[in-house]
Amino acid sequence: MNPLGPGDPLRLGPYRLVGVLGAGGMGKVYFAHDNQGRPAAVKVLLPQLSNDRHMVQRFLREAEAARSVTGRGVARVLAAQTEGGRLWIASEFLAGPTLEQAVDTYGPLPDEALRALAASLADTLGAIHAAGLIHRDLKPANIVLTSSGPRVIDFGIARPEHGLTLTTTGQVPVTPGYGAPEQVLGQRVGPAADIFSLGAVLAYAASGVRTYSGGHVAAVQYEVVHGEPDLSRVPEPLRVLIGPCLAKDPAFRPSHDQISTAFAPPRRAERIWQQGALAADIQQRETSARQWSTLPGTVVAQPPGRRRFLAGLAAGAGVLAVGGGTAAWLLKGEKEPGGPGNGGTDTTKDAKAVPAGRPVWGPLPAADPWSPPARAVDGMVLFGARDGGLVAYGAADGKKKWVDVNVTPSSEFLVLPDGLLVAVDAGGSVHAFVPSSGKEQWSAAVDAYVLLAADDEALYFMTRDKKIRAVNTKTQKILWTVTSAFGSGYAAAGGGRLVLFSDAGDVRALDRRSGQQAWERLDLSNYGAIPAIHDDTAVLAGTSLRAVRLTDGKDVWSVPTGRGAHDWSSAVIEGDRVYTVATYMLHCRRLSDGAKVWATDVSASYQPMDSPHVVGDYVCTVTAKDPKSFDAVALHKDTGKPAWTHAQGSKKSLKLTSDGKRLFLLQNETVTAVSGGVA
Template identity: 70%
Template sequence: MNPLGPGDPLRLGPYRLVGVLGAGGMGKVYFGHDDQGRPAAVKVLLPQLSNDRHMVQRFLREAEAARTVTGRGVARVLAAQTEGGRLWIASEFLAGPTLEEAVTGQGPLPEQAVRALAASLADTLGTIHRAGLVHRDLKPANIVLTSSGPRVIDFGIARPEHGLTLTTTGQVPVTPGYGAPEQVLGQRVGPAADVFSLGAVLAYAASGVRAYTGGHVAAVQYEVVHGEPDLSRVPGPLSALIGPCLAKDPAARPTPDLIRTAFAAPRRAERIWRQGPLAEDIRARETGAQQWSTLPGTVVASPPGRRRLLAGLAVGAAVLGAGGGTAAWLLGGREAEGASGRKGAKAGARTWGPLAVADPFSPPAVVVDGTVVFGAKDGGLVAYGAEDGRQKWRAPNVTASAELVALPGGLIAAADGGGTVHALDAASGKEKWAAEMEAALLLAGNGDCLFAVTHDGDIRALDTRTRKPRWTARTEFGSGYARASEDHLVLQSDAGAITALELRTGALALFRAKGNRFGSIPAVHEGLAVVGGGSLIAIRIEDDEDVWTLAPESGQDWGSPTVDGGHVYVVAGTTLHCRRLSDGAKVWATDIQSVPIPSTRPQVLGDLVCDVTGKDPDSFDAIALRKDTGRPAWNHPQGSQKSLKLTSDGKRLFLLQNETATAVWGGTD
């Protein structure tokens, strides 16, 4: 814990603040206590954001996401001030190590302790799910071991179950190795994803090592999706119970209720947290918190007058160690840098950003006529100037999770929660038209048509001139990725099935049910559809014939392809390939230490091709290779393990990572 500094408040409501636990892009977390000496973790919105309506909504929305979760397994919220003056939320202070700290310092937990941990966490997950939420970030660092048992913290990315369709994002909002395969792939995430995370947590607690490992973050993600967990160090009886939690298929995972029953916590399990070395650690931290709460002269009376306090907002708690503390529930992301729009910047250099303005679950940005549009971290859409990074407009009533599609005439299509499509002017954000489409997911646009998956799972074409549906097709698509050419809409489902529909009528042009192992974003060019997956296949749509097929490269799957200038750029294994479109022959291949994630694809930037590299084991970075030789031109370090989404306007590369947006100069005039 750090001492208070200049500008830090001494008191907020009934709480006297005595130290700083941590800080993030939106706020600071202080250690404080009330006039009875009861400790609290007090989160405060940064003063410079207090007049920003959207930031205030974001601050409260994250608290609201956990307000309905009550029970012994989560941190209680004590009070909050939500209007007037500085906004703050005070939560129960949890004195104890995180599970990660406990295992790192003392080794794996005994079998009986793992059983007690499993039963307690399963019970807490059941409570969270019954409240209509999915935690989405259960990991050892978000579990605090207290004298009264484990507590789950950090509801920063918890979302309602009905609003969790994440497609074509490539975003992995959790620590690699703990997020479920469907979360890694950007697919729909439900309660079963928390069960997968619980399995990974229990494997770590029982063995001291992660169930999924790799030389870099991308390799870990690949193992989660395609590999098998390493449970060799987990005791046999526990391994048999943990294994089903890590099933690839969400439907095959047990429910929290079944997990609680199967692990059969021992009688008087609460004693596990009250005796032995772990209990000694917990008591030492409790003593430290008590000392900070009872320093002479720190007790203050409750402020006079009536304060509007909102009780019951659960936002997690900070964890204070004997020699220091960490804020475990802060928002991620860095402070937003002012827009610079530097001209003549060095290739690969930042021209503006990082701006802490993006929704972590936003799909890749869409660039239209010098405007970059993506999901805003406080909801809706936000648009910035591609050149100068200055905010142009916000649209709070549409959702980025339904995807964004560029339309002719400088328009951006987005959908609201009810399925109505809104066409917004990219330059001003003004709505040009709206049409009822029952859209759950926007797929693609082509000339005078917009294509979407409806709430019933049909594929629907909307005529953008008449604003009326042109046709609706029943398919086996479900969810996945799509691209439109002049004549066809090509779809590849999450399971790899390949479909092509005629644009005029919606009639089926081709269908391959067996597909290609998993889905990717198709590339469509002059009557050819190029799809990744287990193989890289170029299909002539007209007669459903393979022009060429490339088997898995070195046993590794193919990602989503990009076609440009008669060449196909695609990642296989950890290598970015350039292949001839005509026959699939290799032009060059460069190892970029990144695995293919279906929801991302290479971006063309003038004479460069860009993708995400994992060469730095601690960071996902952007890398640019020369299109003719495959030789590296530049690398833009990000310094973050969060997954990275790229978009190009031909001159600049736009990066979305966690909550930040950044523009990088490509070096092309």
């Protein structure tokens, strides 16, 4: 699974998107979770195709086709949006390799496994045909092997039996070597076309090679129509069963019922998916899927009523949604159950009176568990509210100050140097709020899509067509716009530069005043991280921790991680100290020359985009020392000696932020403020 890019949506209906499972010419498939933590695969039509009537109709047909098929052999459709906004289909997430991956990795299937596969797929085709549909694209890549057996996916070109093909002249919407001769020729097809595809699939699974081959697509298709299948590598007992499926004349192919009977797998042959190397592979993928649900931003609780509509706007924008134009709907003085002033236990205390590492207030059941990390500014801590919208609590007393139900923090939100909070609505307008009250100060219709960074003069963001744009925060006028293939959600501004860090690990610096490229560095990391800027120096994470001059991008110093080590994480700079994480160690380095001040093993939970946080006399990060819990750990920032650990008792993702006096912990639905020992 690949990480989400800046242009990917974060929410679609009740689903929170976590990563990209695959992509094609028609759409992308994302890994997602619903509000109950149930995984799903969400297929989304590419935005640029939303005005293509042919592609939209094809996508709608896929949704309806997949919905109409029931049975354990297909991926069940869970939900879909087929009108208005971005079109998507959510189906069961199947944890397992495709048949193509399994054969490529483990070789041809043995006799019992092949028979079990044949019987299962024949039964599934029976269910598809009983619904009046033809799959039309059965192939190894569209068959997923799970612990409960093979499952058929992708109804992208499925049609009713009486339907014509979806092609125009000269186009064949089928994988070469698996489509039936009549399908290759663009003729009307029936259930027998899927039987031909099944025969080609079984021949591949039994031999490890395709039964039709050629130097190019036309040659393969010619062999399908005029040649004979190469079954020489298929074991003889299976060859006589597979051969009839590949008959040129559809009338001579067996039915799915005849195939189920002919292959007749031995008793308990289905256990093949639950033992051996293939089963271990499936189990590992199932474990990974469960782990993904503990990572930041995996599940979204769908807000009810009007908030559900606003969450839909956020899905369309892929960033913060500020509904209702410039109006701020503030619900002041609402109470949270179990929090201060709500009849529950009041844990609020003065920070000066609370020893470092002890709770100042909370935990409060107040947060959207998949909110971005909280922002602490102007005596407030702001984060996504449990029931939708943006909520502000007093950083010192833990009391709710205001809620704006029109703001859904589904993506990063920024704080300007003058202290204003900025967000982007679904129409691309930027809105700036006073954090202490939620009052809107200004807005600008500037086609914003993803907020990147801000300095004392400008706000920098990506537009919906992936250009980089700067807007003056005093006048709200556009300063410059540049076309860039270097789209990134990881950026920092300072020293006259906007520094962009791409998902691929490349870094580019733009001149603040003109937007022109000042310098670039390639292949610094395996993924994106957030740069740290201090005066005329940028500290970049990656395979090496390096400080570079903002003027020309040249190294001031560089420190490698070492062989087999995790890359350096995003860093935080305080004075002449750089704090970062690499390979479970929390490091302190001198900003001037990169020399090690100290390094302490804290069993850090490695999250490359998250930097440590300086709180009073301590530097804090997330530790995974307890295998059952992600906890906050603090070291003395001058010596690196352990100071305290705040145990959370949960393996859910833990996100930290700080106002310099307190550490704020957001985990699951709770928010806790921990004292840094500073008034």
